[in-house]
Amino acid sequence: MNKSIVYGLGLITMLAVCLYLVVSMNRLQKQVDKLKNQQTFTTAHSEEDEEDGETGEKEKDDDEEVELAIYMNRLQLYTNKLWFAAKNKNWELASFYLEEAEETMEEVAEDDIVEDGIRINEQMKTWGIPAIEPLEKAIESKDLKNVELEYTNLITNCNGCHTATKHSFIKIKIPDTPAFTNQVY
Ligand code: HEC
Known part of the structure; x- marks a missing residue:
């Protein structure tokens, strides 16, 4: 070579x-x-x-925290859509989203979630679920003023629970715009 x-x-x-x-x-x-x-x-x-x-249940806690945030994402979305359905007097759609929100809350209430020593499921039974029925009734009555009142009450309860669970920095309000623009309300 x-x-x-x-x-x-x-x-x-x-x-x-x-x-x-x-x-x-x-x-x-x-x-x-x-x-x-x-x-x-x-x-x-x-x-x-x-x-x-609760050192022994670390992995379980991690899962629960992830899940809780996902449930909250859903609540935020359903209540956003619910508002625009109600504003447009689309009562069937409004009641659909309220049911979705209720189911989400019930799932949280059934889970044994403890965060920072606070039983989240118990808090859901105190703050979340009780605000559903009055809004359900208001939607059934098809009275927008009444729906707006009970919706405001629901949002106040969201924030009440955030405070009770040491998350007062998460403040929900009545939405200005729909979360998505590709749906008819
Ligand atoms: C059981 C009491 C309770 C109720 C009732 C409740 N929340 Fe929460 N929420 C929490 C807790 C606890 C967290 C913090 C979750 C975490 O640590 O990941 C949270 C977090 C959130 C977050 C932050 C998560 C994110 O993805 O940005 C949003 C948004 C939220 N909640 C929306 C709502 C809405 C909307 C309602 C009412 C329809 C509501 N929540 C009702 C307890 C509650």
């Missing part, structure tokens, strides 16, 4: 090795980042759990 071919092959091999190293390091860095993230997540939660005195 001629010298320059050997030289060339050597160079190509070195480049390939370098490329391999760069790719591997990248992969390792990603792995490290992932582990770091997991660690902060676990640490944050075990601190909370120590306060609750």
Whole structure:
């Protein structure tokens, strides 16, 4: 073999090795980042759990917190849609969303969720569910003024529960615009 071919092959091999190293390091860095993230997540939660005195149920608590936020997302969405259905006197749609909100609240009330030592399910029975029936009646009566009154009461109860569960910084209000623009109210 001629010298320059050997030289060339050597160079190509070195480049390939370098490329391999760069790719591997990248992969390792990603792995490290992932582990770091997991660690902060676990640490944050075990601190909370120590306060609750429920260290044994850490994983369950994590799931519950995720779920509770999802239930709340749904409540926020249903109550947003409910308002515009009611404003347009679309009573059938309004009562549909109220039922969806009620079902969501009932799911929370049936779950054994404890956050910061507070029984969320019990709070739901105190603040959430009692506000449903008066609004249901108001929708049945098809009296917009009455519906607006009971809707306001429901929102006051959302916030009452947020305060009772140490989340007073989450304030719900009567919506200005629909959450989605691709639905007819
Ligand atoms: C059981 C009491 C209770 C009631 C009643 C309640 N909430 Fe909540 N809400 C909570 C708690 C507790 C959190 C914090 C959840 C968490 O820690 O992830 C929360 C969080 C939220 C959030 C923040 C989550 C997010 O995705 O931005 C929204 C929005 C929300 N609630 C909307 C509502 C609406 C709308 C109502 C009324 C229709 C309502 N909530 C009624 C207890 C309640």
